Structures are given as C-alpha cells and as structure tokens.
Amino acid sequence: MRHLLQRHPVAIRTRFAHSLVLTYALPAEVLRPLVPPGLQLDTYGEHGFVAAALVDTRALRPAVLPACFGADYLLTGYRVFTRFRTPGGRVMRGLRILRSDTDRRLMVLGGNLLTRYNYRPARITARVEGESLEFRVDSADGRADLHVRADLGGPPAPLPDGSPFADARAARRFAGPLPYTFEYEPQTRSMIVIKAFRAHWDPQPVSVDVHRLTFFDHGPFTGTRPLLANAFHVADLEYGWQRGLRRTESGGER
Numbered sequence: 001m002r003h004l005l006q007r008h009p010v011a012i013r014t015r016f017a018h019s020l021v022l023t024y025a026l027p028a029e030v031l032r033p034l035v036p037p038g039l040q041l042d043t044y045g046e047h048g049f050v051a052a053a054l055v056d057t058r059a060l061r062p063a064v065l066p067a068c069f070g071a072d073y074l075l076t077g078y079r080v081f082t083r084f085r086t087p088g089g090r091v092m093r094g095l096r097i098l099r100s101d102t103d104r105r106l107m108v109l110g111g112n113l114l115t116r117y118n119y120r121p122a123r124i125t126a127r128v129e130g131e132s133l134e135f136r137v138d139s140a141d142g143r144a145d146l147h148v149r150a151d152l153g154g155p156p157a158p159l160p161d162g163s164p165f166a167d168a169r170a171a172r173r174f175a176g177p178l179p180y181t182f183e184y185e186p187q188t189r190s191m192i193v194i195k196a197f198r199a200h201w202d203p204q205p206v207s208v209d210v211h212r213l214t215f216f217d218h219g220p221f222t223g224t225r226p227l228l229a230n231a232f233h234v235a236d237l238e239y240g241w242q243r244g245l246r247r248t249e250s251g252g253e254r
Helices: 028-034 105-114 168-172
Strands: 012-027 039-041 047-062 071-085 091-102 119-129 132-139 146-151 180-185 190-198 207-213 227-241 245-248
Touching (some): 012 207, 028 039, 028 047, 047 146, 047 227, 168 227
Antiparallel strands (some): 071 091, 119 132, 132 146
C-alpha cells in the first residue's frame, strides 16, 4: 500500500548552496488545528510559528551514492514548529509539513512516492548578486508564490520590527530547519520521525524584503496577519536526512 512507501525509507544527502528561512508568528489558536495527534504546537508566548524555507540544493541523492549521481533542485516549503514527546519524557523539536514546492517534476514524483512532503511543481529561481540573495517562486496554483531578497552583507541583522521574540537568542531557537521532521500516518495512527544530519550549523540572522507571499492568503490563514519573526541564512552546508523511524502517537517505538 502507498502509505508503506511514504515512510521516508531512503536516507538522503545533499549540499545547501543557500538556505533562507523566514519564520512567521501567528496566534497559537490558528495553528493548533494543523497539528496532528501526537504532536504539540511549539510556542513562544501566545504565538505559534510557520517557517517558509527556500533551499538551493546541490547533488541531492540517496546517501549511499557519491555526489556525481545527484541532481540540483530548488525547494520551498512551509512547516509548523512542533514538539513530540516520548514515553521517557524526551522532547523532540521539529517541523510538521504543510506544503512543499520544487522546480523539478522528478522531485514531485519521487518525493511524493517516498514521503508525505506534499510536493507540487513550481517555477523557482535563485540568484545571487553581490551581497544580495533573491528567490522567486511562481506556484502552479498561485497559493505559494513568494518573492524575497535577503541582504547577506554586513553584521548580523536585528530582529524584524514587531517580532515577538525578546532577543536574538530566543529567535535562534526557531531558526529552521530543526533536527527533526514529523509526518503523521493516519492509516496506522503512527508518527514518522525523520532526523536530519548536518555539519557546521551556524545560521546567521539577515534582513529581508518580502515582496510577495501568498501562502497566508488562503485556507486556515485567511484573514490572519502573520508577523515576520526572524530570518536566517546558511550557505555551503553539508546536509542530509536519515531514514524515517515509525513511532506511536504517544512516542513509543514500533
């Protein structure tokens, strides 16, 4: 059955040429209905958070293969910050997927066959000019269009105006991607936990100009006013995902 294939059965490795993550704060009550059984919304004060991630990946391939067998992809995704507690009291912090877009149909087909990442095709460009990084996303259905420029020069940027975080240290706790990704499997009432591995993880706060963002104009976000809470960038980073591990809703291993 299809859900047996969608448990992230293949470890993946890649290099992030650039990863830009914009974290938006929304009232916790808006986001809680998007969190499946077994997960808790990760909050700061009265806010929950959604990450809009834009990633320029290089040589993405199964981890057992050398880089020459990989391919380059542009990926964007929207994730909710969540927590998953095990019976022993351990708390895993990670992201629950809402939507993913990519510039290649191969990723749409393969990604949706082997994961629940919900990939959709889009026209995506990434461009670096001097100390400016620009991403432009034109989604097929218009519900995930995004155009943003990030300033990569100068000292670390201050928090955006209106950010709910008290300081940069608090904001860094919500600098995606996090160590885990969670996918709920309703057929078996299980949680698929995917752990990331990475080297030299040092995200830098950057200032951004968001010219267009349509994701929050639809569905459960209609009428909300998301606040840009932080923006972080990393470059030239080795990154990967382990095979998915299936757990019960209460956190036990299966």
